[in-house]
Amino acid sequence: MVSPPxxxxxxxxxxxxxxxxxxxxxxxxxxxxxxxxxxxxVALLVYLGGLLHDAAGQLHTLNPHDAPEPAQLFDRFLGWAVPRRSP
Known part of the structure:
Protein backbone atom coordinates (compact mmCIF):
# COMPACT_ATOMS: atom_id res chain seq x y z
CA MET A 1 0.00 0.00 0.00
CA VAL A 2 1.35 3.42 -0.97
CA SER A 3 0.93 6.25 1.51
CA PRO A 4 -0.51 9.55 0.21
CA PRO A 5 1.96 12.34 -0.55
CA VAL A 42 -6.23 38.48 -4.34
CA ALA A 43 -7.07 36.13 -1.46
CA LEU A 44 -3.78 34.30 -2.15
CA LEU A 45 -1.84 37.55 -1.82
CA VAL A 46 -3.65 38.46 1.40
CA TYR A 47 -2.93 34.99 2.81
CA LEU A 48 0.74 35.14 1.80
CA GLY A 49 1.05 38.67 3.19
CA GLY A 50 -0.07 37.41 6.59
CA LEU A 51 2.42 34.56 6.43
CA LEU A 52 5.16 37.00 5.40
CA HIS A 53 4.39 39.07 8.49
CA ASP A 54 4.58 35.99 10.73
CA ALA A 55 7.78 34.75 9.12
CA ALA A 56 9.53 38.12 9.33
CA GLY A 57 8.93 38.31 13.07
CA GLN A 58 9.78 34.69 13.78
CA LEU A 59 12.93 34.61 11.65
CA HIS A 60 14.14 37.87 13.21
CA THR A 61 13.51 36.50 16.71
CA LEU A 62 15.48 33.34 15.90
CA ASN A 63 18.46 35.20 14.49
CA PRO A 64 18.25 39.01 14.79
CA HIS A 65 21.72 39.56 13.31
CA ASP A 66 21.30 37.39 10.23
CA ALA A 67 17.58 37.38 9.42
CA PRO A 68 16.57 37.66 5.76
CA GLU A 69 16.30 41.17 4.34
CA PRO A 70 12.77 42.52 3.70
CA ALA A 71 13.26 42.35 -0.08
CA GLN A 72 14.30 38.69 0.19
CA LEU A 73 11.21 37.87 2.23
CA PHE A 74 8.98 39.75 -0.22
CA ASP A 75 10.37 37.76 -3.15
CA ARG A 76 10.07 34.51 -1.22
CA PHE A 77 6.50 34.98 -0.01
CA LEU A 78 4.83 37.36 -2.47
CA GLY A 79 7.01 38.14 -5.46
CA TRP A 80 6.32 34.86 -7.22
CA ALA A 81 2.55 35.21 -6.77
CA VAL A 82 2.19 38.78 -8.08
CA PRO A 83 0.87 38.67 -11.65
CA ARG A 84 3.35 40.02 -14.19
CA ARG A 85 2.11 42.52 -16.74
CA SER A 86 3.32 42.43 -20.30
CA PRO A 87 5.04 45.62 -21.49
Whole structure:
Protein backbone atom coordinates (compact mmCIF):
# COMPACT_ATOMS: atom_id res chain seq x y z
CA MET A 1 0.00 0.00 0.00
CA VAL A 2 1.35 3.42 -0.97
CA SER A 3 0.93 6.25 1.51
CA PRO A 4 -0.51 9.55 0.21
CA PRO A 5 1.96 12.34 -0.55
CA UNK A 6 2.76 14.58 2.38
CA UNK A 7 1.70 18.22 2.06
CA UNK A 8 4.43 20.82 1.72
CA UNK A 9 3.69 22.89 4.83
CA UNK A 10 6.05 25.15 6.81
CA UNK A 11 7.87 24.23 9.99
CA UNK A 12 7.50 27.31 12.14
CA UNK A 13 9.47 29.30 13.27
CA UNK A 14 12.16 28.04 10.85
CA UNK A 15 9.97 28.46 7.76
CA UNK A 16 11.33 25.38 6.06
CA UNK A 17 9.17 22.87 4.22
CA UNK A 18 8.19 19.84 6.34
CA UNK A 19 8.51 17.56 3.32
CA UNK A 20 11.52 18.72 1.30
CA UNK A 21 13.32 21.06 3.78
CA UNK A 22 13.52 23.90 1.22
CA UNK A 23 12.73 27.45 2.32
CA UNK A 24 8.96 27.68 2.49
CA UNK A 25 7.02 28.23 0.29
CA UNK A 26 8.93 25.65 -1.73
CA UNK A 27 8.22 25.06 -5.42
CA UNK A 28 5.60 22.39 -4.67
CA UNK A 29 3.87 24.58 -2.09
CA UNK A 30 3.78 27.45 -4.59
CA UNK A 31 2.17 25.27 -7.25
CA UNK A 32 -0.33 23.93 -4.73
CA UNK A 33 -1.23 27.43 -3.55
CA UNK A 34 -1.65 28.71 -7.12
CA UNK A 35 -3.98 25.81 -7.82
CA UNK A 36 -5.97 26.28 -4.59
CA UNK A 37 -6.38 30.02 -5.14
CA UNK A 38 -6.78 29.95 -8.94
CA UNK A 39 -10.22 31.58 -8.69
CA UNK A 40 -9.17 34.23 -6.14
CA UNK A 41 -5.61 35.49 -6.61
CA VAL A 42 -6.23 38.48 -4.34
CA ALA A 43 -7.07 36.13 -1.46
CA LEU A 44 -3.78 34.30 -2.15
CA LEU A 45 -1.84 37.55 -1.82
CA VAL A 46 -3.65 38.46 1.40
CA TYR A 47 -2.93 34.99 2.81
CA LEU A 48 0.74 35.14 1.80
CA GLY A 49 1.05 38.67 3.19
CA GLY A 50 -0.07 37.41 6.59
CA LEU A 51 2.42 34.56 6.43
CA LEU A 52 5.16 37.00 5.40
CA HIS A 53 4.39 39.07 8.49
CA ASP A 54 4.58 35.99 10.73
CA ALA A 55 7.78 34.75 9.12
CA ALA A 56 9.53 38.12 9.33
CA GLY A 57 8.93 38.31 13.07
CA GLN A 58 9.78 34.69 13.78
CA LEU A 59 12.93 34.61 11.65
CA HIS A 60 14.14 37.87 13.21
CA THR A 61 13.51 36.50 16.71
CA LEU A 62 15.48 33.34 15.90
CA ASN A 63 18.46 35.20 14.49
CA PRO A 64 18.25 39.01 14.79
CA HIS A 65 21.72 39.56 13.31
CA ASP A 66 21.30 37.39 10.23
CA ALA A 67 17.58 37.38 9.42
CA PRO A 68 16.57 37.66 5.76
CA GLU A 69 16.30 41.17 4.34
CA PRO A 70 12.77 42.52 3.70
CA ALA A 71 13.26 42.35 -0.08
CA GLN A 72 14.30 38.69 0.19
CA LEU A 73 11.21 37.87 2.23
CA PHE A 74 8.98 39.75 -0.22
CA ASP A 75 10.37 37.76 -3.15
CA ARG A 76 10.07 34.51 -1.22
CA PHE A 77 6.50 34.98 -0.01
CA LEU A 78 4.83 37.36 -2.47
CA GLY A 79 7.01 38.14 -5.46
CA TRP A 80 6.32 34.86 -7.22
CA ALA A 81 2.55 35.21 -6.77
CA VAL A 82 2.19 38.78 -8.08
CA PRO A 83 0.87 38.67 -11.65
CA ARG A 84 3.35 40.02 -14.19
CA ARG A 85 2.11 42.52 -16.74
CA SER A 86 3.32 42.43 -20.30
CA PRO A 87 5.04 45.62 -21.49
Missing amino acids: RPHLPIRPLWLCRTCAAPWPCATARLTLLREYADDP
